[in-house]
Amino acid sequence: MDKVNIKKKFNLFKEYWTPKILGELNGNYVKIFKAKGEFIWHHHKHEDEFFLVIQGQLNIKLRDREIVLTAGEFFIVPKGVEHLPYAEEEAHVLLFEPKAVINTGEASSDKTVENPEWL
Amino acid sequence: MDKVNIKKKFNLFKEYWTPKILGELNGNYVKIFKAKGEFIWHHHKHEDEFFLVIQGQLNIKLRDREIVLTAGEFFIVPKGVEHLPYAEEEAHVLLFEPKAVINTGEASSDKTVENPEWL
Numbered sequence: 001m002d003k004v005n006i007k008k009k010f011n012l013f014k015e016y017w018t019p020k021i022l023g024e025l026n027g028n029y030v031k032i033f034k035a036k037g038e039f040i041w042h043h044h045k046h047e048d049e050f051f052l053v054i055q056g057q058l059n060i061k062l063r064d065r066e067i068v069l070t071a072g073e074f075f076i077v078p079k080g081v082e083h084l085p086y087a088e089e090e091a092h093v094l095l096f097e098p099k100a101v102i103n104t105g106e107a108s109s110d111k112t113v114e115n116p117e118w119l
Numbered sequence: 120m121d122k123v124n125i126k127k128k129f130n131l132f133k134e135y136w137t138p139k140i141l142g143e144l145n146g147n148y149v150k151i152f153k154a155k156g157e158f159i160w161h162h163h164k165h166e167d168e169f170f171l172v173i174q175g176q177l178n179i180k181l182r183d184r185e186i187v188l189t190a191g192e193f194f195i196v197p198k199g200v201e202h203l204p205y206a207e208e209e210a211h212v213l214l215f216e217p218k219a220v221i222n223t224g225e226a227s228s229d230k231t232v233e234n235p236e237w238l
Contacts, residue, residue, distance in 0.1 A: 003186050003194040025167035025195050026217055028147070048144035054191070067122050072173070075122040076144050096215055098145055 006032065006054055009119050010092050017111050019095060019103050020119040031095040031116060033103075035087040042082065042105035047098045049077045056091030060084070125151065125173055128238050129211050136230050138214060138222050139238040150214040150235060152222075154206035161201065161224035166217045168196045175210030179203070 004022050009032060013020060016036045023030035035058050051058065052074040060067040060075060061084040067075045077083045085093075104112045123141050128151055132139060135155045142149040154177050170177065171193040179186040179194060180203040186194045196202045204212075223231045 001195060001197075003188055003192050005192050007191050023169070023193070023195050025169055025215070026147070028145070028215075030169065030193070030195075030215075050142070050144055050149065069122055072126050073122050073124050074142070074149070076120060076142050076149075078120075096144070096147075096149075 004030075006094065007092075010034065010054070012119055016090075017103070018113055019116045021116050022119055024099070027099055028096060029099050029101075029116075031097070032119075033093055033095065035085060035091040035093055036089065038086040039084060040104060040107055040109050040111060041084045042107040044077075044079055044097075044101055044105040046079055047101050048079050049101065050096035051075050051077070051085070052094040052096070054092040054094055056089055057087060058091045058093050059086050059088075061086065123149075125213065129153065129173070131238055135209075136222070137232055138235045140235050141238055143218070146218055147215060148218050148220075148235075150216070151238075152212055152214065154204060154210040154212055155208065157205040158203060159223060159226055159228050159230060160203045161226040162199055163196075163216075163220055163224040165198055166220050167198050168220065169215035170194050170196070170204070171213040171215075173211040173213055175206060175208055177204055177206050177210045177212050180205065 016034050019031040019033045053069040058069045138150040138152045172188040177188045
């Protein structure tokens with residue numbers, strides 16, 4: 001593979017909450033997505049999920065508190081923990097998670113992306 | 120866990136080529152290290168290794184080419200591939216790799232860190 005410039009990859013799509021794959025290693029994907037507005041409450045039964053904000057601000061509601069991430073900050077949502085990501089303004093986020101993860105976890109909605117595309 | 124501010128973590132140590140652990144997920148560690156000068160040729164027999172530059176420039180020599188990474192760029196070194204990271208000026212790098220990885224891989228040197236510390 002070649003190196004990947006993350007910001008350039010964000011210029012290749014506009015839609016929100018649709019993860020794109022940038023890389024693969026050890027059974028995990030490196031993905032990015034654009035956030036704006038509210039996602040849905042969901043959890044991932046077997047997988048921890050790493051969120052790193054590249055630009056803007058992403059909020060992650062948990063049932064007992066809220067995490068506020070700005071550029072250069074990350075949070076790991078442990079498996080089984082319900083979470084609701086939202087962003088008031090457009091935010092750019094990098095994910096790191098096992099290949100099996102589907103964005104809406106155990107929930108299913110019009111935001112579900114079963115087979116993310118490679119960028 | 121709480122959120123992690125990557126730049127603040129880099130303020131907590133000065134030494135080069137000593138990976139520090141910032142997080143754990145699905146059997147992987149999120150680590151950071153400061154690079155300056157030359158590391159050693161090595162490979163990881165069973166693990167792919169993700170390098171994301173946070174600040175500065177990191178060069179990764181491969182046997183057949185060289186990768187030049189600046190802030191916001193990443194490269195995945197596939198398992199088994201020999202590589203030699205180096206940086207002319209101080210660079211700050213985030214790693215993502217299975218917990219079993221030792222920084223010098225199959226090689227052993229005075230740069231080997233068997234048990235990285237948590238920050």
